[in-house]
Amino acid sequence: MLRFSATVLAQGILITLVVTLGASLVATLLGLIVGVLRVSPLRLLRWFSIAYVEFFRGTSLLVQLYWWFFVLPIFGVTLSPWTVAILGIGIHISGYLAEVVRGAIQGVNHGQYEASIALNFQWFTMIRRILLPQAIRAMLPIWGNMLIELLKGTSLVFFITIPEFTTASKVAADATGNYVLFFAVALFGYYVIARALITPFVRWLERALSRGFVRDAMG
Known part of the structure; x- marks a missing residue:
């Protein structure tokens, strides 16, 4: 029975990690795009970007997943549970990340804008080469926090038939009757994933980008 429980938990953790990774990529890409559009001339x-942000931040993630999975087929659009999980969570979190990107871009020293205009840079060139690289360094800590929220949000994909970590913990608890043990595993498991994977990765990115910034400044 313990072997069965361990197998179920391992599968649940793997599913959670895959959904987290896929949704993080979607959220980061869309968050950058929509965040840049928020400061478009x-x-x-x-x-459009304001409507996007307000809608996905202002509505429930679970209800959004239900719409993707149960309502869209009524209109002839059927998506697999994995597609719904990765896209649904990623798009939801991208609404929050877009505001982080907007705030970071607008937080760049205004002299950078003036210098870019004086050099006759086009708006997109100014964003890509001057403002966004500086904004990314500033927004990384908040971005890391959002990825941790995304990780915890993966527990909702149970409702669209994906047996992630929380569901696996309940299955193991039901099979053994040891609810204290397996829900403790679930409780601390998310903490360990966040602190052992997401937080070190974000800190590594901060150091890597800081070194690049120093080299650029010295060059």
């Missing part, structure tokens, strides 16, 4: 793009 084109009003239509700004309006």
Whole structure:
């Protein structure tokens, strides 16, 4: 029975890690794009990005997953549970990351804007080469916190039939009757994943980008 429980838990952890990684990539990519659009000089793009952010931040992640999985098939669009999990969580978190990107870009010293304009940079070139590299370094700690929230949000994919870590813990607890042990494993398991994987990765990125910034400044 313990071997069965260990196998179930290992599968649940693996599923959680895969969903976390996939959703993180989606959230980061869309968060960067929408965040940049939030500071666009084109009003239509700004309006679109504001609507995107307000909708996905202002509605429940679980309800969004239900829409992706149960409602879209009514309109002829059927997605696999894995696709819904990765896209649904990633898009939801991207709404928060977009605001982080916007704030970081707007937090760059205003003299950088003036210097870019004086050098006759196009808006997109200014964002890509001057503002965004500095903004990324500033927003990494908050980005890391959002990835931890994303990790915890993966527990909701149980409702679209994916047996992730929390569900695996309950299955093991039901099989053995030891709810204290296996829910303690679930409780501290997310903490360990966050502190052993996400936090060190974000700190490594901060150091790597800081070294690159110093080399660029010296060059």
